[in-house]
Amino acid sequence: MIVLIFWLEEFMDLCINGIYLPFNFKIMSTNVMEAVKVTENTAIMKGLVYQGPGEKKWMDVPKPKILAPTDAVVKILKTTICGTDLHILKGDVPTVTKGRVLGHEGVGIIEEIGTAVNNFKKGDHVLISCITSCGKCEYCKKQMYSHCEDGGWILGHLIDGTQAGFVRIPHADNSLYKIPAGANEEAMVMLSDILPTGHEIGVINGTVKPGDTIAIIGAGPIGMSALLTAQFYSPSKIIMVDMDENRLAVAKTFGATHTINPTKDDVAKLIAKETKDGVDVAIEAVGIPQTFDICQEIIRPGGHIANVGVHGKSVDLQLQKLWIQNITITTGLVNTNTTPMLLKTVESNGISPEKLITHRFKFDQIMDAYEVFGNAAREKAIKVIIGD
Amino acid sequence: MIVLIFWLEEFMDLCINGIYLPFNFKIMSTNVMEAVKVTENTAIMKGLVYQGPGEKKWMDVPKPKILAPTDAVVKILKTTICGTDLHILKGDVPTVTKGRVLGHEGVGIIEEIGTAVNNFKKGDHVLISCITSCGKCEYCKKQMYSHCEDGGWILGHLIDGTQAGFVRIPHADNSLYKIPAGANEEAMVMLSDILPTGHEIGVINGTVKPGDTIAIIGAGPIGMSALLTAQFYSPSKIIMVDMDENRLAVAKTFGATHTINPTKDDVAKLIAKETKDGVDVAIEAVGIPQTFDICQEIIRPGGHIANVGVHGKSVDLQLQKLWIQNITITTGLVNTNTTPMLLKTVESNGISPEKLITHRFKFDQIMDAYEVFGNAAREKAIKVIIGD
Structure with missing residues (x-):
């Protein structure tokens, strides 16, 4: 879910609650852990980096690489900020460590795929799900992707996220969706999570x-x-x-x-x-x-x-x-099992989630975007879009 | 439901909790309210009567009469005691007033029917449901009989109950079940509620x-x-x-x-x-x-x-x-909507609920039955049967 709803500013302290991870949140397999070392040849991109409680920075970070055959690297076209990112910045989510690129929502273009990725190819226009799913564990087989034993909510949490130039998506075949031709890209960002x-x-x-x-x-x-x-x-x-x-x-x-x-x-x-x-x-x-x-x-x-x-x-x-x-x-964390159905309803104009977007920013204005979203009631903000 | 499970004697005070009636518990229509006045010609029977907190008595009370065309009067063959009866006796259920005959479980024989009762006739062998249902309100039409707008749990609560020689059952067509020939009568008592x-x-x-x-x-x-x-x-x-x-x-x-x-x-x-x-x-x-x-x-x-x-x-x-x-x-109070199905499983010997019965008493031993059931752990009691 990765949710936060503002219940007016005077409630903000109560509202921006910590996320306590339940007992079954496991350390992910090495498959999804990152091990990018910066060397002379490392490609660089910009990313919004958590610097510890209260601190964030839009800065140079290594561009992600394929680490497992089931990975894809996606160039981010548009992303957004979630209440959970504010939680993390308050230091309420201790599983997020210093140096983590935040964000778990966005749309982009496939830059590179691993050798085991079948559903996508370089250049495909894709929606990134906030939930990563391996497709083969007990929970995935029940469409309870939120509790995937090698995924779940990991983007911008246990691995680097989408508030950056590029993002690595593990289990790409199950964690990305093709964007229909002509679809409203901003509407699609609303389909990552909310x-x-x-x-x-x-x-x-x-x-x-x-x-x-x-x-x-x-x-x-x-x-x-x-x-x-x-x-x-x-x-x-x-x-x-x-x-x-x-x-x-x-x-x-x-x-x-x-x-x-x-x-x-x-x-x-x-x-x-x-x-x-x-x-x-x-x-x-x-x-x-x-x-x-x-x-x-x-x-x-x-x-x-x-x-x-x-x-x-x-x-x-x-x-x-x-x-x-x-x-x-x-109760529940989103499974995103209805994302394909929601995609169809957006495509047929049955629903217009882009109506939720109140503010738009360029990537290099992301610090302003956080300022506006962090003061949503004062700014009359609902969702912000960040993209070039 | 009208339930109580003993969690060992040292927990009894915690366990025998009061039943707090929710906001939607209404005063029943006059249809189900009793208005029997004792006159010289009033027929008399024995009943277990609530005398206020901590007090009960096996005593003479008026035999019930048909008050509405949809009523039946049933002669009780076997009944039992429920944890809720102990609650009531503790004074935890203020909607039960002094003079009320307790009990909401039992089997019996139809003694008399109102002019609008179609499913039963005098002499039929019947199972009494702990839930009375009119069959025509919004909740009954959803099989949520527990919230029937002219019924629900009323027996031994808002009207006189089954721990007596006879009981009046409102909305008899919907609140009684025919007992299959040859069925174990004690097993049937377990189908009233538990x-x-x-x-x-x-x-x-x-x-x-x-x-x-x-x-x-x-x-x-x-x-x-x-x-x-x-x-x-x-x-x-x-x-x-x-x-x-x-x-x-x-x-x-x-x-x-x-x-x-x-x-x-x-x-x-x-x-x-x-x-x-x-x-x-x-x-x-x-x-x-x-x-x-x-x-x-x-x-x-x-x-x-x-x-x-x-x-x-x-x-x-x-x-x-x-x-x-x-x-x-x-959460929930029992609807008894699966009673017909449970009747079939008992009939086919798929289940033997009579195994829950640990003690048996005659009607005039009902005070002893309460003593045993009120000390269930000490007495190794699960369910008691009262009947001649």
């Missing part, structure tokens, strides 16, 4: 169905992605909840039927008035106890709470009330 | 599949029911967790492949050794924070935690670890 995250972990896990009343708590990039993709399944009411009036106004233009600002109104009371006995689906797209609590308050018997937010601390689950309510709660 | 609860809220909600490794936390009547019904779906390993060695030994004879006593061994460590990275399904069948925590510790990525226990307080949900684990947590 659109499949909102769709899979919010809408599909929440089992949104025709006629349903759904609430999305948090109108940041992920909440907005859930809003856009929920409409595939024809819910009758989509209630958007956020403390930022600008985002609520944008949500209305994206298809929200109702908006609620919890600083002005009592969410549970308004939803009780608007529904028979609560919402069918509540999508948590912030990652703090307060927003999870809203979901617990507004869910109807038989309803689904789909947690999408990245949480930094535990929440108080009201089982003394909910044990009898026949509800379902789901 | 077997469908273990099956629906544990096994089906947990989506137990062939080859799965499952853990059942709590080897009381509901945990044992989950153990019996899980075997319909051919899991490869069933790990039973309880602090009571006697119950673990019984669980082995019922099909558990492994047992763990948390007072002797570290459950999470043993399960980590026995599995690749945790269990596919964890069924919580106790209802206290400690046992819910075990489920959170042992669940693998993509796994299901099926909460069956009746909780009296909130639990600390470890979302800072679980957000990324792609897990599903479910």
Whole structure:
């Protein structure tokens, strides 16, 4: 998922939570570990490099090389910044070490392929998935690519990422997608992470169905992605909840039927008035106890709470009330298993994720892009694009 | 569900939690409210009557009458005691008022039917469902009978129950089942509540599949029911967790492949050794924070935690670890929508729920039955049967 939704600036400290890696996050096989040594002949590129907590630099780094036969090297055309990159910069993700090139989203052109890559050739226009998948482990065979035993979320985390001139993509055949001719490249960048995250972990896990009343708590990039993709399944009411009036106004233009600002109104009371006995689906797209609590308050018997937010601390689950309510709660890191389907919907103009982009920067303005994205509420930013 | 699993005597205070009714528990329509006044001509029967916290009495009460055309009056042949009855007696369920006849399980013979009852006639041998369902509200149409808008769990709660000579069953056509000729009557009593609860809220909600490794936390009547019904779906390993060695030994004879006593061994460590990275399904069948925590510790990525226990307080949900684990947590009161299916499996000898019965009493020994069931660990009791 690699998600962050701004819940207004005063909540930023709570919101930019640390990502605690679970017990099954393993050290990747040497297959995906990098061992590029700088020598006199090393090709150089620019990259946004993590320099330890609070520090980053747009600087010269070695251009990646093929390390395994299943690798591809991709020249980056466009990338973006994710809330998780802000987490990392705060020092909240200790598995990211100093010197790491950040970024796990982007589109590009295949520069070079390993000898075992079959689906792509040099010059192909590709979408980079935020999730790397080997395609042959137990989890990949269940389409749970997020838990791939030789992949998962590694880009800009355990190996160098996409905020650079080039990126090495392990297991390229399973971790890249061809971009259809004529497709909007900026829209494609939204398909690396946020659109499949909102769709899979919010809408599909929440089992949104025709006629349903759904609430999305948090109108940041992920909440907005859930809003856009929920409409595939024809819910009758989509209630958007956020403390930022600008985002609520944008949500209305994206298809929200109702908006609620919890600083002005009592969410549970308004939803009780608007529904028979609560919402069918509540999508948590912030990652703090307060927003999870809203979901617990507004869910109807038989309803689904789909947690999408990245949480930094535990929440108080009201089982003394909910044990009898026949509800379902789901969690998850995006699998990107619906990326091919989302590609088709973008191609047929069924959805226009480029509407989420509010700001554009050149590569050498990436430090400005971080400044704007890091102050999203003040800057009225949703997603930024970086590319030449 | 109306469940209680003993987690050893020292845990009894924690275990016998109050049932907090959720906001959508409504006062039933007059259709199901009782208005029997004792007059000179009132027929009398014996019933186990709640006399306020800590007090109960086997005493004369008015025999129930048909109050609505959809009612039936059933003569009780066999009934049992549920953990929920102990909750009520502790005063934990304030919606149960003084004078209420307890009990929501049993089998009997139809004594009288209302003019709108079509599926049954006087003399029919019937199984009483713990859940009453009108069959025509929104929830009934979704087979969520537990949330029936004119029913749900009302027997021995909002209207007089089955621990008596006779009981009035509202919406009889939807709330009773014909007992097949030659069926074991004691086995049928297990189908009123515990077997469908273990099956629906544990096994089906947990989506137990062939080859799965499952853990059942709590080897009381509901945990044992989950153990019996899980075997319909051919899991490869069933790990039973309880602090009571006697119950673990019984669980082995019922099909558990492994047992763990948390007072002797570290459950999470043993399960980590026995599995690749945790269990596919964890069924919580106790209802206290400690046992819910075990489920959170042992669940693998993509796994299901099926909460069956009746909780009296909130639990600390470890979302800072679980957000990324792609897990599903479910809760629920039994719908009894699988009762017809369970009836067939008992009829074909696919399952023998009468194995759960450890003690038998006559109706006039019901106070002794409560004494034994209230000290289940000491008495090595699982389920008791009361009947002449």
